[in-house]
Amino acid sequence: MAPFATMILGIPALLLEGSGILSWFEAHPAPWSALIIILSSGVLAFCLNFSIFYVIHSTTAVTFNVAGNLKVTKTTLNPLLNFSFGLLWMVQTNKRISTINSLYWHY
Numbered sequence: 001m002a003p004f005a006t007m008i009l010g011i012p013a014l015l016l017e018g019s020g021i022l023s024w025f026e027a028h029p030a031p032w033s034a035l036i037i038i039l040s041s042g043v044l045a046f047c048l049n050f051s052i053f054y055v056i057h058s059t060t061a062v063t064f065n066v067a068g069n070l071k072v073t074k075t076t077l078n079p080l081l082n083f084s085f086g087l088l089w090m091v092q093t094n095k096r097i098s099t100i101n102s103l104y105w106h107y
Contacts, residue, residue, distance in 0.1 A: 006038055069102045
């Protein structure tokens with residue numbers, strides 16, 4: 001979507017910003033790096049969206065949602081365990097309950 005959005009918004013940007021965009025192109029004689037970044041972000045966004053649609057097509061939306069919840073649980077629990085922060089018993093219990101609920105919902 002990013003390259004299409006860039007192309008769609010290019011005309012209004014030229015109309016509204018006009019001389020600012022043209023002066024930027026004059027100040028930067030080789031804007032290839034910026035164009036490569038814009039195009040590569042569009043390709044990466046397409047790949048991400050395609051992989052999400054493919055996973056949902058291959059499984060179900062519920063499985064994808066549960067996997068996302070497990071990812072969040074792992075993401076929040078991992079740094080606390082890796083960096084040896086003292087966890088309160090309530091936080092540990094909370095994380096276990098959310099992990100068990102995610103697994104229970106999946107199966």
